[in-house]
Amino acid sequence: MESFNSSGMAGGSNVSYKATLAPFWYFAPSCQHKTYAVEGFTEMLAQSAVRYRYCSNPYHTWEALLYNASMGRVAFKTGGLGMLAIHGLYEVWVCIQNHPCALDPADPSFCWVYNEMETTWIPWGENSNLQLFVPSKPCGSSSPRGSFNEPSPSASDQQLQVSLSSCRMEIAMRVEDAFDLYVDGVYVTSGSDSQVVHELSVPVASSAGALVAVKAINVAGSGGLVGIFGGEPTSSSGWKCQKFPSDAPPAEWNQRSFDDSAWPQAASDAGTSMDYARVWAKGYMDRASTVFCRSLVKNPSLVCYVL
Secondary structure: OOEEOOOOOEEOOOEEEEOOOOHHHOOOHHHOOOOOOOOOOHHHHHOOEEEEEEEEOOOOEEEEEEEOOOOOOOEEEOOOHHHOEEEOOOEEEEEEEOOOOOOOOOOOEEEEEEEOOOOEEEEOOOOOOOEEEEOHHHHHOOOOOOOOOOOOOOOOOEEEEOOOOOEEEEEEEEEEOEEEEEEOOEEEEEEOOOOOOEEEEEEOOOOOOEEEEEEEEEOOOOOEEEEEEOOEOOOOOOOEEEOOHHHOOOOOOOOOOOOOOOOOEOEEEOOOOOOOOEEEOOOOOOOOEEEEEEEEEOOOOEEEEEO
């Protein structure tokens, strides 16, 4: 199966979906020869709410529901879907049928909604344990063209658990001076160049987030761990860091099940080269030391793959 990037060109071996980006940018294989000049959008301009099927194949169905709160016209500027700009729009829904991050076979939709205040795309109904409210009427029903069903989540909406079996968490981090990284107790990688930002893609296998654990080594001067884990600048005083005699941590210190309630909160210092807080064990940030830090990343943004 081929993958498609933001320019719509084929390449690679996966079709990927980034939960924080407009899924317009990724196209299913059987649609690769279709002209994506936003065809069919002209007829939308006279309607307050429209459902439009970009393309259909055995793997995916791309749909958009558009709603203008003032009942006015929806205006578009287009230069291909990757350049799509939307003006005067209250809500835009984009849903994918049979998406790998949806589990329920009765309504296997994964939906994004356009957040006009933040001018970004977000997964609909995302909360701290990665559940999604999937409103079946706007995204899954055959409602008449031009009608609109209020998509606010309610007791009748299906609440689907995100499948993370084919999803990965993106990490960008650096440590002064060296580190070993673990995610959910599994060794991921090591680094020994404090000037390098290490960019990683790590499998995530739990809907409760991911436990990130780092053995960090500072040879001289100031130490610091700084990073973005799952799309958020999560290195902060919310982490826990500890220094141990002989640099020997307790067994299973890097496991999710380990009880770190006795560990102190990390010392933090903002203003690093990545503009996020660096963390270290209290009392050791400006001393040569080996420390052990951990944090539960509760709601990582994920990249899901159809293999």
